[in-house]
Amino acid sequence: MTELTAALRARFGASAELAAAMPRVLSASRFVQAALQALVAADDALDDFAKVYPEGETRRRVDAAMQDVDTPEAAMAALRVLRRRQMARIALRDLSGVAPLDETLGDLSDLADACVDAALRFVERRLQQRHGVPRSADGRPIRPVVLGMGKLGGRELNFSSDIDLIFCHTDGGETDGARSISSDEYFTKLAQETTRLLVAQTADGFVFRVDTMLRPFGSAGALSASFPALEDYYQVHGREWERYAMIKARPIAGDLDAGKRLLDLLRPFVYRRYLDYNAIGALRELKRLIEDEVARKGLDDNIKIGAGGIREIEFIVQSFQLVRGGAEPTLRDHRLRPVLRRLGEQGYLDAAIAARLDEAYVFLRRVENAIQMYADQQTHALPQQDAARAALLAALQIDDWAALQAQLTEVRGFVREQFMLVFAADDHDEHSPSHRLVAALWNGTLAGDAALEALYAAGFRTRPQAVLAAIETLRTVRLVRAMREATARRLLQLLARLIDESVAQADPATPPETALVRTLRVVEAIAGRSNYLTLLRESDAARAALLRLCRASPWLTDFIARAPIVLDSLLDPRTLYAPPERAELFEDLKRRAEALQVPADTEQAMNLLRHVQREVTLRIAAADLNGALPLVQVSDRLTWLAEVIVEQALRFAWAEMRAQYGEPLRSDGRCSGFAVIAYGKFGGIELGYGSDLDLVFLHDCDQLDADSVGGARAIDNATWLARLAQRLINWLATQTPAGRAYEVDMELRPNGRSGLLVSSLVSFADYQRDEAWTWEHQALTRARWVAGDEDVGQRFARVRREVLMRPREDAKLRHDIVAMRRRMRGELDKSDGERWDIKQGEGGLIDIEFITQYLVLRDAHRDAAIVQWSDNWRQLEALAAAGSIAVADKDALIDSYRRYRRWAHERALQQLDNLCPLDAFAEQRAAVVDLWRRLLG
Structure with missing residues (x-):
C-alpha cells in the first residue's frame, strides 16, 4: 500500500490536496484501493482524477468507449471497464474531500445517464437492423424514452445504488423492416436487452443494477408503455405513492425532448391544481409501511430508512412539493436540495430549520456513500466489523466510533423531530369525551334535552342549542351524507378537536359557542373538499387560527367560507399576523405571475389574482383583529393590495391583447400609453374590506383610426384601447370558481355611464376644464394614478393640479357643494328618531369629506401643496399649513374622521350597519356641524 500511495502521489503531484489525502482514501475504501492498483499497473495517467468534469464530459467519455463496439459482449466489457474507472475517480475525489456532495451525486448520476443512453442506442441499432424502424399509423418514427426515477431522477444517485427506470x-x-413486429414487442425487446447489457454479471462485473418496478402495474405491466397508455394509466389507476415517485421523474435516455413533453402531460397527476393536504396522509401511510419493514427486519441502524434517516428528509421535502407544487411552480423540481432551499426562502419552512435539514442531508449522504465506497456494496447499515468501522471513520475524518455515533444520534434526532412535526399521527383519541360526545350527537343516540345537557357540561353554557343546531345542519348537508365512511370518520375527529379547542380558547367576552358555530359554517362550506378538511384536521396551527378569526368576526367567517383557499394562510402564525409591505406584495405577485403564459394560462392567471387578493386580505384582517395594525395601516395595506392586483391585471390584459391584435402605436412610433386612475376610497387610500374600485382609464394615442401592429390580426387603435379597458375590468370583476378580485365602478369617468370606457388624456383635460360639474371636481380631489403608463400618470397629475388650482367663485362653489350634500342626504341618510347614520348623517363622515373638498377647491389656487395629496388627512394638514383652516379645527376634523372610520370599520367586521345611538360621538358631531355652518352656512 505504501508503494501504491507513492505512485498515486506522483500522479497527483499537481493537486497537493489530493496527494496528501491518498493514505486516508486508501484506508477508507478497499474498492478504490483495488481499482487504483489496477489502473496504476495499466499505466493509466489518471489526469482527469484531479479535475472537475465540465458538463457533458462523462457522456463524451462513455460515447468514446462505445464508438467501435459491435457485439453485446464487447459493449458489456467497454461499459464495465469504463464504469469501474469512473467509480474509482468519483470515490477518490469524494473521500479525499476535494469534491463537495453535489459533485459526487451529480457525477454518479451523469455516469448512469450516459451508460443507460449508450446501452439503449447500441441495442436500438441492432434491433433496427433486424426489424426496421418502429412507426406510428401516420408514418412518424416512434422514439424510446427512459425516465430515471428515485435518486437517479433527482440527480442524487448514491455510490452503489441500483437505478430505477421506466421505459416508454x-x-x-x-416496425417497417422485412421482419416487422409490433411496437409493443419492439420496445419490450429494447427494454429487456438494454437492461441485460447493464445488469449482467461478467468477469468485469456489472454496470448498474436496474429496477423497473415503478412502471405501470409493476411486475404485471409491460416493460415499455406508450405515451397514450401511460397517460391513461395515471389518470385512471395512478396511486398516491406513484405521485410521490413521479416527483423525481427525469428523462435520462432516448428522446429527451419527448420525455419532457410526457412529464408535462403527467404534471396534473403529480401536482394537484390546488393545495393538496390529502397527500400528507398518503405519505404518512407509505412511511408507516417502511417503518414496519424497519422494525420487522431490525434495520434501526439503516442510514436510509431508519428513524431520522435520509428517507425522512425526502418525505419532508416531498410532502411540501405534493401539497403546494400545483400552486407553486418553483417547487416542481426533481432535486431535493434546491427545493429545501426554496422552502426556507419562501417561508414554508423556517429558514434555520431548512438550513439544518440541508446540513443533516449532506452529512447522512456522505455517511451513506462512505459505507458503500468501502467495498462497492449496496448497503445502508452502519458496519459491525472493526475494519469496516475504521474505514468509515477514515472516510469521514472522525476520531472514534463514539464520536460518530454521537453525531449521528444528534442529526437523526433532529430529522426525526422535524419529520414528526410534519407527519404527526392524525388519529384523535376516539375514546376522548369530546369524540364520544360528537359521535353520540352525530348518530342520534344523544338528542333533545340530554344533548343540550351534555353540551352544557362540555363547556357550552350560553347557547348550547346553537351548537346542537349547527352540528345537525352540518350532518344533513348533502355532501356530508354522501361521504365515504373513512372521510366521515375523519370529519368527526375534526369536530371533536374543534369542540375541545373552542372551549379552551373561550374568553369572558365571547362564549365558545360563537367560535364553534361560526367555524362549523366554514366546515360546511368545505364539506365536499376533503383536502381542506384534511388541512384542518392535520394542522393544530390552522385550526386554532380559524377558531380565533371566526370568533372575532362574522364577516371574516363568511369571507373564509366563500374562499377556502385562504385556509392555507392559517398554517404559519408568523406570516398570518404580519401582512406584507407593498414592495413585498409586488415582488411576490410578479414572481408567481412570471410562471404563467397569457393567453395560454388565462384561467390560472385569473385565479392567481383572486387567490392573492384573498390570501393577503385574510392576513390584513387577522393582523387587524389581533391588534397588530392601526386603522390607517389597514387601509394602506388594502389599498396597496388593490394597486398590485390592478397593475398585474393590466399586464395580463395587455399580453392578451398583444397576442391577438398587436399593439397600438402613436404617430411618433412609440407604443400608446394606458393609465389607470383611482377615485373615491381607492384614490383616497382608504379602502376597507369589500370596497369596490372607482376607476377611470386614460390613454395618449394620437391616431385612433390607425391599425394596431404586430398581432395575429389588426384592429383600429380606438377599438384596441376600448377592448383593453373592458378586458381589464373582466380580469378584475369576472366571477370565476375562485370568485372575483374586485367589483369595478366606472361611474366617475367623463359623462358617466354615457361616456367612453377609456378617454384620451386630451379629451379628459378638456372635459375637466370646460364641462365637468363641481361634484366631479370634488371627486378629482381624491383621484390619483395607480397603474399603467407612468408618463400618462404624470400628465394626468398635471391636469389634476391645473384644474383643482383654478380660482373659483366662492358663492357658487358653496352653493353647488351644499346642494349636492343636501341631495345625497335626502337619498342616502338612514338616520331615524333613535339612531344616527355615522356616514351620511349630519356631522358625519361625508360632511368632513365635503368640508375638505370645499376648502381644497376654494384655496388650492393659493398654494400647490394643497393638491399634492389625494387623501383626506394629508389634505387637511396641507390646508392648515396654508392657513385655510385653523389648526384646532383641522385637529377636530381629523380626530372625528379617525373615530368615525374606526367605529364603522369595526361594525363592518361584525356585519353591522353604520347606525349608532343618537348620543354617540356627540362632541365630534357638534364640532363638524359647527365648522360646516361657519364655512358653508
Missing part, C-alpha cells in the same frame, strides 16, 4: 415510447404502431 412515444406512440403505438409497428
